[in-house]
Amino acid sequence: MLLERLSEAHGVSGREEEVRSIVLSEIRGRVDDCRIDGVGNLIAHRKGTGASSLRVLLAAHMDEVGLMITLAEDSGLLRFAKVGGIDDRVLPARTVLIGPKKVPGVIGMKPVHLTDNAERNKVVESRQLVIDIGASSKAEAEKLVQRGDTAVFATRYRSLAGEGSAWRTVQGKAFDDRVGCTLLVELLAERFPFALSAAFTVQEEVGLRGAKVVAYAENPDAAVVLECTGANEVPTPLDVSPSTRVGGGAAITIRDTSFIADPRLVELFASTAHRLGIAHQFKQPNIGGTDAGVIHKSRAGIPSITIAVPARYIHSPAAIMDLRDFDATLALVREALQSLPQALSSQGART
Numbered sequence: 001m002l003l004e005r006l007s008e009a010h011g012v013s014g015r016e017e018e019v020r021s022i023v024l025s026e027i028r029g030r031v032d033d034c035r036i037d038g039v040g041n042l043i044a045h046r047k048g049t050g051a052s053s054l055r056v057l058l059a060a061h062m063d064e065v066g067l068m069i070t071l072a073e074d075s076g077l078l079r080f081a082k083v084g085g086i087d088d089r090v091l092p093a094r095t096v097l098i099g100p101k102k103v104p105g106v107i108g109m110k111p112v113h114l115t116d117n118a119e120r121n122k123v124v125e126s127r128q129l130v131i132d133i134g135a136s137s138k139a140e141a142e143k144l145v146q147r148g149d150t151a152v153f154a155t156r157y158r159s160l161a162g163e164g165s166a167w168r169t170v171q172g173k174a175f176d177d178r179v180g181c182t183l184l185v186e187l188l189a190e191r192f193p194f195a196l197s198a199a200f201t202v203q204e205e206v207g208l209r210g211a212k213v214v215a216y217a218e219n220p221d222a223a224v225v226l227e228c229t230g231a232n233e234v235p236t237p238l239d240v241s242p243s244t245r246v247g248g249g250a251a252i253t254i255r256d257t258s259f260i261a262d263p264r265l266v267e268l269f270a271s272t273a274h275r276l277g278i279a280h281q282f283k284q285p286n287i288g289g290t291d292a293g294v295i296h297k298s299r300a301g302i303p304s305i306t307i308a309v310p311a312r313y314i315h316s317p318a319a320i321m322d323l324r325d326f327d328a329t330l331a332l333v334r335e336a337l338q339s340l341p342q343a344l345s346s347q348g349a350r351t
Helices: 002-008 017-027 138-144 173-187 210-217 265-277 323-339
Strands: 033-036 042-046 056-059 068-074 078-083 095-098 104-110 128-130 150-153 169-172 193-199 222-230 248-251 279-282 304-312 319-322
Touching: 002 017, 002 169, 002 173, 017 042, 017 173, 017 193, 017 248, 033 169, 042 104, 042 210, 056 173, 068 138, 104 248, 173 193, 173 222, 173 304, 173 319, 173 323, 222 323, 248 265, 248 323, 265 279, 265 304, 265 323, 304 323
Parallel strands: 056 193, 056 222, 222 304, 248 279
Antiparallel strands: 033 042, 042 193, 068 078, 068 150, 078 128, 095 104, 095 150, 104 128, 169 319, 248 304, 304 319
């Protein structure tokens, strides 16, 4: 399964090579051409039916949050820095895989019986933690791991839903945004009225960097960003509504911290979902940020929207999502894109 392969691939921001290789092998034969740009984005093109002169960008980012090795100590323990937004609380005692050799390690901290009450009642900061790869010295550690190597959580993809369950839940790492990459690969099997640019972007988690390059180079008439977004329905206070819910269908973004979605595109996706009975929800506004944050500001401005699959515990060692939400998101994007030229026909857009 493609999502499983992508989830287990090593692809911390700036080191997306393994993910890109998997995607490239999947899209060959589905696209008219593809290229890798100067920062590592993979960009593919697929001709439309000719019914519209629009050029539309679909984007999903390949990178995941992770760690970068900064120093090997004389003891053989490794110091590291976080890459992207990781909560320090999820790090202690986690197993990781480091570098191209996928060297196994454990993020070490004091055992509970060697800590006092003050230590047990506060979060241990990442700068106080180390990765233990079982090396006895700095020289031994450096034979296996180099400064600048990146580390990912050692999490296997697996199905969680039991027999007879109404849900189709799965667990894995890096669903943000290997889910979006999987959606984009599936969409490249379709033919749309317009010319399609498909961008698998780099370094989203550290500042939307790859998408900025893509948007400028491709200069599309509209953009749809495919994402995996946080579902925070558990645990949460009773009087706080969740951002999204697992099992609630495709998540349509109206606004996040990086952009405000084009109202015509919001209406297009919402009306398509209503018309076809596709499960959907609206992401709580003003939470998170996506590649749309830089795409919509490129050149003379690009009408943009983000459509996402909800998942619990993103940016942690393991996330949980429902494959029914994936299917709903794929169906919604596939159908809505067929009517996108009509939705953008106002305000002088090329059709």
